[in-house]
Amino acid sequence: MAKVRSTQHPSHHQSALKRECQDLVRGACGGFLFGIPLLYTMEVWWIGSSVTPPIMLASLFITSIVVFGLNYTAGFRQSSSVHWGTLIMDTVEAQAIGIVCSFLLLLLLREVTLETQLHEIFGKVIFESVPFSIGVSLANQFLTNKDSDENESRSTSQSQGDRSSRAHVSTLWQETFNDILATMMGALIVAFSIAPTDEVKTLAANTSGPWLILTIMASLLISYGIVFEANFSDQQKRRKQRGLFQTPLSETVMSYLVSLGVACAMLWFFQLLQWGDPPTLWVSYTIVLGLPATIGGAAGRLAL
Structure with missing residues (x-):
């Protein structure tokens, strides 16, 4: 029997991969915009250094509830979804982005090193990741261009007019x-x-x-x-x-x-x-x- 070839064009997969990468970058940048002030707060470092595991878990749970609600109304993806499964996955992904971003910046600023004890690393990263995760979920409300796709499709035909109009302004x-x-x-x-x-x-x-x-x-x-x-x-x-x-x-x-x-x-x-x-x-x-x-x-x- 002849094999049935896939009808999906390779460009479709490339476009989906590009959109996914852009969503992740947008989420990370939203986290940086929202979370950077708390990263430079010494009291948060101290709390993270001495916090107990139950408090860490409680912080993650409360943050996940907040992030879930924000993903329902905003989120970090261009195409939002109200399906429970997708919202849960986006919530996990948003918190993962926040944790990774906060960990990398703490490592960059030498607040987390190879000599830092494991429980201290977890405490600092979890507490610092709270505003980062919230920022990821608010990414689509941070100066986002709601009509980006439409603008991109019209950019070629309007480029000459835009340039000429801007030249007068x-x-x-x-x-x-x-x-x-x-x-x-x-x-x-x-x-x-x-x-x-x-x-x-x-x-x-x-x-x-x-x-x-x-x-x-x-x-x-x-x-x-x-x-x-x-x-x-x-x-x-x-x-x-x-x-x-x-x-x-x-x-x-x-x-x-x-x-x-x-x-x-x-x-x-x-x-x-x-x-x-x-x-x-x-x-x-x-x-x-x-x-x-x-x-x-x-x-x-x-x-x-």
């Missing part, structure tokens, strides 16, 4: 200035409450050269993902926007440098850094605070 220098200003405002909003705290000193003291480099790379990667991969706001418009830094790579690097400048200025303003301090102190403090500042700067550019 703003100039290249104006759009560049707007990007810089939005980055500064977003960085201030997210990182201003973190800058005067002792957490910056503590994290910088535990972070050596290689980990600072990894922090820089993570900051750039998260910023790029939020603005250009998570499909928040009008992602296609961001890619076509005019300006001196008009490519995704150059815009990401530029916004990171601006965020570092804002972080450094805040540290000086709150007297955590003074002119007589060694350059290594300036660098380490600025890079550590630059992570939340960069995430805030990315959110600011989305709101532009």
Whole structure:
């Protein structure tokens, strides 16, 4: 008997895989936007270090209820579902994303190391993952472009009209200035409450050269993902926007440098850094605070 060939086109599988990857990136970026302030809270580290297993389980259970409710109304996928089985799987997946993201950032900031006891790792990660998981479930409400598919289908036919209309509204220098200003405002909003705290000193003291480099790379990667991969706001418009830094790579690097400048200025303003301090102190403090500042700067550019 002749074998029946599959009628599904390979491009269908590729499209589904791409959509799934984009959903995961969107969820992770929502977690970063929502969970980064609590990550720089020393009291949460202390609670996580001493919490008992029953409290950990209770925290996971309560978080799962909240995440389930948020997935019912919002979720992190473009195509929402009200089927119980799908909602339960999305809830488990959202909490898994939150746990992985919080663990990786705690590892990056050296609050979790190979010397850390296992129960302490679980406690810190579980408590820090609560806002991350909630952020994952709220991803579709974080400046999401509800008509992204429609906009993408019309982008080709309207590209000439859009470019011509934008040319009358703003100039290249104006759009560049707007990007810089939005980055500064977003960085201030997210990182201003973190800058005067002792957490910056503590994290910088535990972070050596290689980990600072990894922090820089993570900051750039998260910023790029939020603005250009998570499909928040009008992602296609961001890619076509005019300006001196008009490519995704150059815009990401530029916004990171601006965020570092804002972080450094805040540290000086709150007297955590003074002119007589060694350059290594300036660098380490600025890079550590630059992570939340960069995430805030990315959110600011989305709101532009």
